[in-house]
Amino acid sequence: MTDPTVEKPYSSSVGDYIKAIWELGGVGSASTKDVADRLLVSPASVSNMFVRLQEMGLAEYERYQGASLTERGRVEALRLIRRHRLIETFLLEHLGYDWQEVHEEAERLEHAVSDGFTERLAQLLGHPDRDPHGDPIPSAEGTLETDDSFVLSQAIAGQRLCISKVRDEDAAMLDYFGDRNLVPGRWLRIREVRSLDDVVIVEDEEGEVYALGEALARAIFVRNDC
Amino acid sequence: MTDPTVEKPYSSSVGDYIKAIWELGGVGSASTKDVADRLLVSPASVSNMFVRLQEMGLAEYERYQGASLTERGRVEALRLIRRHRLIETFLLEHLGYDWQEVHEEAERLEHAVSDGFTERLAQLLGHPDRDPHGDPIPSAEGTLETDDSFVLSQAIAGQRLCISKVRDEDAAMLDYFGDRNLVPGRWLRIREVRSLDDVVIVEDEEGEVYALGEALARAIFVRNDC
DNA sequence: TGGATTTTTTAGCTTTACCTAATTTTCAAT
C-alpha cells in the first residue's frame, strides 16, 4: 500500500552525504575517504551509505570507485544548497550574524525547513542570485549558473577584475576580508603577480594597496564582469 | 574523560516528550496514554521514554503513575516553547504564513535552531511577550507569566472582557476567528451565556454580534484586562 | 614486477527511537 507518488523526505544524514558528493565530486565521483574526511565519519560509514544512496536512486556507485550523483541526487543536492545559501543570507542580513557563526546554524536549519519556507524566505530577501560570500544560489527548479570566475592567484598584472566570491571555509580569513572591504562586487586592479613567493599585489577602488600571500590569494575569486 | 560541564543537547524526540508532558501535565503528571495520543506514538514507546527521561534527570517517573517534569525538565520545556512561539510569530509576521501552516513548520524548526538564533529572532521581533495566538512567550531565563484568563464559556452576561488568546489546535477555527477579527487584544461584551445549549452571545467593538456554540466558546480565552 | 602503503569494504556491534504482541497492573462498577 505504499504510495509511490508521495515521496518521503530524506533524512538529514542522507542530505549531508549528497551535498558532500556534489561539492567534492564536481563532474566525476567522490571517494570514500574524501567524503569521510569532510563529514567527520569513518570510511566504513561512507561505504554503507554509498550502497544505500544507490538503492535510493540518488547516486551511482561501484565498489572501490567512489560515488557520483544521479540526476535526482543532483537536484536534491542543489535544493539543499539553495536552502543553505538563502538561510545564510538571511542570517547575515536580517539577524546580524557574522561570517563565523553563519555556516553552522545554516547547516542545521537547511534540514529542518520546508520548500515553502525556502521560497518565502527567497521572496523576503528579494530573490537574490548570490549569497553574501558571492556563491551563486541555485534556482528553485534546480539549475545553477555556470561560474566563470577564477582564483586571484591566477590573475595577470594589469587586469581590472571584480571580486566574485570569497572562500567561506576559514572564518579568520573572512574577517580579514570583511574588515578591508574585500567583498564580492568590489573591483580590483592587479598590480603584480609574483611567482617567486606567490604574492599578489592589488589596488582597490579607493587606491588602497594590499599584498596578499598565497593562502589569501587563493581564497578570493575574481572575474571580468560584476 | 567525559566532561560534565559540556552538556550534550537533547534529541528532538526527547524535546517532544518533555513538551508534551509540560502541556499535558500542568501541575501534576502526564499519563502514558495521553502522551502517546498527543505524539502519535505507541504507549509502549512512551513507557520506554519515561524511563530514559528519568535517567537523564528531566522527569520523575513511577511505574503506572505517569511522569512529571523535574526543574531541569521544566526549564527545557519552556526553552522549547519559547523557541516555538517566537518562530511562529516570525513566520506569521515576516514570512506571510497563515494560521494553518505555522504550527507544523515551527514544530520542526524549534529543534534545529540555537539559543543564539532564538535571541536574535526575539530582538528582530521586538521581544514580544505574546505570540499571535495570545499565548505568553516564556522568558529566556525560563519564567512564564501566570495566566489568569478563562474560557469564554465561563463568562457571565454583562461582563466586558478582552480576548487573551485563541486555541491553536484547530486550523478551521483559527480561520473563522481570523476572518471575523476575533483575535487577541479585542474587547467583547458578553450579551448572554445560555446554559441550555452552551451558546454564548457576544458583541464586538464595532457592535457586531456573534452567537458562538460550545466548541467555539471553548476555543476563545478572555480576561479582565488587556 | 613485487612489496608496502593507502583506501575500501566487510563483519559484527551499539544506540536511538520506534513498533507489535503478550502480560501485568490499576480502577471502577457491580
Added chain:
DNA sequence: ATTGAAAATTAGGTAAAGCTAAAAAATCCA
C-alpha cells in the same frame, strides 16, 4: 470483594546511522 475493561509495562524485533577491527583491493614506487 471480584471481575472486566482500560492503561501500562515488558519482551522481542526493526531500521537508521554510526563505530572498530580485520580482510581485501587498488595504488604507488623502487
